[in-house]
Amino acid sequence: MSRSDPPGSTHFNHAGQAHMVDVTGKPVTSRVAVASSTVRMNPAAAAAIRAGSSRKGDVLGVARLAAISATKWTSTLIPLCHAIPVEGVEVQFTWLSHGDPTSPASPETLQCEVTVRTTSRTGVEMEALTAASVAALTVYDMLKSVDRAMEITATRLESKSGGKSGDFSRA
Amino acid sequence: MSRSDPPGSTHFNHAGQAHMVDVTGKPVTSRVAVASSTVRMNPAAAAAIRAGSSRKGDVLGVARLAAISATKWTSTLIPLCHAIPVEGVEVQFTWLSHGDPTSPASPETLQCEVTVRTTSRTGVEMEALTAASVAALTVYDMLKSVDRAMEITATRLESKSGGKSGDFSRA
């Protein structure tokens, strides 16, 4: 590649063909990645989630299990991902807004944050991002009868550590 | 449920327990759903995608296949989804911004739109949303070495038709 070429994806070889990157020479190290996904919904959907925690139907409990399972499906979904032995997953839901009962039309935002751990030759950023996405999609699925216009507003890596490419933490 | 109860998720029974909704009584009809997901990236990542189309590595070709395959995994990922026979999938990528070569720091946004068709007792909204999400995640995976802070900014249903709940089109 000449100096003026744009930086490229490591998922293609020098001929521009997709490959699964050879990681046999990389050391097995401890790695952690944290990703989040947020869902913006109308107050009725938010109320249904909060009611669920008082035994009307546990939306977040279902979404949490979906997120944990999704970490095991990441290499099936993302074509050039290596299969990684996921060794720990935590899923945390937080309301980024608290509903205004005097303003029924104001949207509320729920954040799902997933932490994934492994001891491996490659990182678990994709596992964390996939799990956060699936948690958000599951919330949508369970409440689409209440708010079909619900939107997943931001899915992103929050931090990662371990591995040669260095640590990352969103500013 | 009393009149003043918040509307709830159909994915729970009257005791608040998760179930797979019984759809045996629903008619088999033709259904379409369209969903989109957008990815905001730095100019270097956008340039790598555009270079790919000129044989440096076809990022969008990989993401398109990942989206199509994802429609087949939706009922595995989303716990209470019915398995649906997906009968047609189109994936379209569009740049919502056009890079400003004089402003290297200005982010660019790529949109992935997925259309899914079926003839079934339930809709394919979740298939379309899952496929759009996986397309966006695959773009992230392939270019995270160029822009680790890339963000999936919006994932949402654009429209759906067919089925008892009526048609939907985002305003």
Next chain:
Amino acid sequence: MSRSDPPGSTHFNHAGQAHMVDVTGKPVTSRVAVASSTVRMNPAAAAAIRAGSSRKGDVLGVARLAAISATKWTSTLIPLCHAIPVEGVEVQFTWLSHGDPTSPASPETLQCEVTVRTTSRTGVEMEALTAASVAALTVYDMLKSVDRAMEITATRLESKSGGKSGDFSRA
């Protein structure tokens, strides 16, 4: 087959070789199957499940989702099963015994009952049985740190209806 031959499995052809039975000539009809599985555990494990329902960790909520998902994996696990479009799943847990607080060593028994519905050329007995088994295995997994000797004491078909082989109901 001569008259004195023992009745055989339809899963083998006349040469004794496994095959997937040809069902193309069978009509598509509505079918239901109910299966159950019971788990016998020590009082500490039973107490942990009951405490879970008061927010210490919802063992039965996890097992219920595992059972619903298992209906989608049945044809992967049981080699000669046809893949069936599962169209409704209910999972019900019942305590067949009520712990005697003055007799800490007396075992308690939890029953999981799964009802599966489809509109198909073959029945869903295996889906119901597999789901009930997976619910019981998930209960074991979640409480094996409390009672490793826990035993799944009975897994069986309770009833089925629909299809040429006629209805069945355990006496």
Next chain:
Amino acid sequence: MSRSDPPGSTHFNHAGQAHMVDVTGKPVTSRVAVASSTVRMNPAAAAAIRAGSSRKGDVLGVARLAAISATKWTSTLIPLCHAIPVEGVEVQFTWLSHGDPTSPASPETLQCEVTVRTTSRTGVEMEALTAASVAALTVYDMLKSVDRAMEITATRLESKSGGKSGDFSRA
């Protein structure tokens, strides 16, 4: 947790939320687990299995392969299970009763015992139990046309060794 709390499941965190337990700090050790599942059937079903071994259709051969494959699906079926590299599986069938030809109604019992080995951070109890269950379910599937009332009478861990929680052997 106060002293008087019941012992709980390690599959929930201190807030009672499901998680995949972090095992990154546990050593990689050699582990073995043995589990069994028994099937009680009528004499006609037992005769069909025995005839199979003389080339009428090898029920136990099919069930054995189903059990081996099931060890690879355990972390898909059991939501909070880690994916484990299974490194050895043996499946053994034994008749716990020998049919009484003068008493055609007396049930017979077949036992399936599965031994699973790994070198890993966690044990393979769930792999062995899942495999034994799937073997029993496969026997049911293949002979349900002969005896629909067949019952899986006991599924349990026989022994395990390796790992911090110590060895276990059923008395």
Next chain:
Amino acid sequence: MSRSDPPGSTHFNHAGQAHMVDVTGKPVTSRVAVASSTVRMNPAAAAAIRAGSSRKGDVLGVARLAAISATKWTSTLIPLCHAIPVEGVEVQFTWLSHGDPTSPASPETLQCEVTVRTTSRTGVEMEALTAASVAALTVYDMLKSVDRAMEITATRLESKSGGKSGDFSRA
């Protein structure tokens, strides 16, 4: 496309982008496909297979089950394939050569033929071809310790019927 263009794949749209072909407008009809795969092996491997049928280990029984299961995985493996409800599978093994005991070095050829049936909007050619390939690969796997140079010499569609593209039978 201009008149002189080469005929193209229906798996790409007019812009040359991969898609899953929309089959919602096609009628549901009965369809059958037959495919075969042949394996050329040394006499020792052929002898091991034949000994297997006399209880040394049933290579063909294992390969037959692998072929049947593979019909269920076809749409996972072949990216643009529709998921089809497979409704019948037969697997037949035939020796195309009979070993010459006086010529130990002469290779022998085993043929696996798979027949797949469905009632669907698209055909099952890929299911039959995938199953025949997997049968051959399984034979290789089981006997690679005896003949690592074994070769899968021909995998092809033998015939198909049903569907708009007409019947096909290899001359």
Next chain:
Amino acid sequence: MSRSDPPGSTHFNHAGQAHMVDVTGKPVTSRVAVASSTVRMNPAAAAAIRAGSSRKGDVLGVARLAAISATKWTSTLIPLCHAIPVEGVEVQFTWLSHGDPTSPASPETLQCEVTVRTTSRTGVEMEALTAASVAALTVYDMLKSVDRAMEITATRLESKSGGKSGDFSRA
């Protein structure tokens, strides 16, 4: 086994029963396997592939991804295979013949060669062979509308290194 017995498959135990070979005692070593599969097609199909590389639809790009994904499904497809952490995959397509424009009926042959790497207790021959087969099947699928008589003419191991059974290279 007596001296005159034919050599047998390691995939069966001394009783002739299938098992997953215990590899816990084998060392973890670096391993590579290369396999190839060839497809013979008519000139129209070959022309469609070559046109694809000039933006009419990238058949080989799709087949390459299918091959890479197939390495992750090998232990699902091949019953007695261990699940292996695939750590690198390269897929190379080569025309073994170059079309004769004056002889439109002369078939052309495309070769797919797959290289798989791992650090594991067992080899990746089956992963390489499965991936090469799936690449060939995908080429068939995408061009069956152009040449239904297309044939996969040879699938075989080219070389392997690493592991106790020694290196292998096809003469």
